[in-house]
Amino acid sequence: MMTTLATEQVERLLSMRAMVDEHLALHLKTTREQGDGDVVDLAEHVLMSGGKRLRPLLVLLAYEAAGGVRVEDILPLALAFELIHTATLVHDDMNDEADQRRGRTTLHLLAGAPKAIITGDWLFVQGFGLGGRYDERVVSIMARSCSDIAVAEFLQLDHIDDLTTSPEDYLDIVRGKTAGPFAAGCQAAALVAGRTTEEAEHFRVFGEELGVAFQLVDDLLDLRGSPTMGKPRGVDVVEGKMTLPLIHALTLSHGADRDRLASILASFKDEDWPDLMDLLKRSSSLEYAEVLVDLHLERAATALKRVADGPALPLMLGMLREVGERTR
């Protein structure tokens, strides 16, 4: 999966991820011992189903790159970001009427909407319980980032099937929903490591730019598919989500092309794939998104190099390259 990283870097990332998994499982075990029962079982179903743990890994790496040396000081924050992320997935899947998440049945199908809502709430609470241990600056960064997720989700709902969605609307949604938590995690980690507000700001920019790039890559993968990663394609298109390549194509296409594109997006069927890809090709919309990916990754690297140190720096730069490679 990690191709441009050195073997020892890949091993380092895998061992960090294993540590995150282990402590998430421990946290669930503790709550189960406190009597949380069935809620924990449902939370476990979605939390322990092989997520990439990107947010906690970024928190751990940013902390280390900012000079932090006590992993036990940053681990609760790393777990908090994963728990909150998972809470949003549970509620998102309800709103998207999704039936699969990480290869498993979604909670609302498994246990019904009421229990899915409550399990999402419970996951939020676990995240805030861990994040609330930090000082007021960190808590307020977390709260701001979670508020921004909600605001971005409202925007996203308002733009479902909206063919007039602008690139600015798109970026507002992505900055709130994907890039915001990446940014908040990196910024907060730098503060916990003892960096100044100004230095932490560069970590924030790193996280935000990486997050935008990451989302653009996801958009591209939704259109191109990714046989090696086993990801189905077209989920966003079917759900009416206006991703950047589609917005770009709608903006540049005219006449019959635009009409055809609009009609494909209005009621997408599998046999429309060749036509859709052809239309995207004519407007160079996939290439455009790729250029933007590189641009945001470069900005992320620039911000990081201004403040980061030690062995975590090349590891994080390697992760940026990996994100770029996912679309190639």
Place this chain on the structure above:
Amino acid sequence: MMTTLATEQVERLLSMRAMVDEHLALHLKTTREQGDGDVVDLAEHVLMSGGKRLRPLLVLLAYEAAGGVRVEDILPLALAFELIHTATLVHDDMNDEADQRRGRTTLHLLAGAPKAIITGDWLFVQGFGLGGRYDERVVSIMARSCSDIAVAEFLQLDHIDDLTTSPEDYLDIVRGKTAGPFAAGCQAAALVAGRTTEEAEHFRVFGEELGVAFQLVDDLLDLRGSPTMGKPRGVDVVEGKMTLPLIHALTLSHGADRDRLASILASFKDEDWPDLMDLLKRSSSLEYAEVLVDLHLERAATALKRVADGPALPLMLGMLREVGERTR
């Protein structure tokens, strides 16, 4: 509304409630200025619709009774409990398929389920953002109480229409869902006021016992109705919620009485009221609940008198009497 309290005590409570309302409105204004937009409008619809503000009032009073003198130190915690309570109402109303809350249309009917879920999440986040400013003990009390709400809601869902629900099941639900936040608010307020863990424990017991009594009174009002308070009756019965008077009656009734009671509860219609009241009377189930109300109120008073001081003490004891009076 407040009949056994002195005029100046009533005025004191009303002015505290006005302060809570004002600061909740200020918080919404700040988030609106930060660009949270439509989410704030929906949150305002449910938050600013004339709630009793019982939880924040208890937090403020417990703080004062514990010797706390800086209202600005406790206000964020008081607001946090109201914001989180409101978050649970939004998600609860979805799960109960309720169409009215505090005399207004429920959010999921007003704006659809997706936006209602997200607005509830946003309200949770606001609450935790404010509560997260406090030290780790307070944060962990808040998180524990919110986890307990989720666990109790699972239990409640599992016991809908379950005629074998026991008094223990009922108390588990009430302790988690209603009494838990009352207890947590009072305990945390005492800690913020500088009381020891042991002293704060008595404040916790006060809140918990008051909370159980409060829920029992709500159960009674659901069966008796309360013309002076404009509360409709029978909502719990229609929703299949097993309240204590019903559980008690089911336990004590036999033969034809029990069959009739079970059949009334299985498909309640308005014309069943006289029969239902007659059955509850034969098993003395309303009187039984009233005795329990007094018992829990007495326990609350005993716990409070061990640790509380100053003018807040008679005010809180007066509130206990008021809760008892609501059912008479």
